[in-house]
Amino acid sequence: MKISARNTIKGTVKKIIPGVVNTEVTLEIAPGVEVTSVITKSSAEKLHLSLNKEAYIVIKATDVMVAVD
Template sequence: MRISARNVIAGTIVDVKKGATTAHVAIDIGGRTITASITNEAVDELGLKPGMKASAIIKASDVMVGVD
């Protein structure tokens, strides 16, 4: 896989929950979980299932920081 994004975090899919149009895919990245919201169609096309190796690819124009 060759992509331009710099933030690629490898892990294992632990859960796939489909909704009406959008699915939430949880990826374990060494004891922590990143959850991605993608279309149900993308889940089907990629054949995503728990136990599969996958990468969270983060490409954002803004990152916000909050404190109390």
């Protein structure tokens, strides 16, 4: 896989919640650390996602903000 995005994180699929249009996918990127994304149902099907399969989080954003209380 080659991709121009610089922020890619390898993880393991831990949860898949399919909906009518979108699918919620949760990847564990470290023990106890999870990232959840909502992608189209069609994309989830094309990726052949399944539990415990390795996948990548790809973050492509022009801004990343940090906040505290």
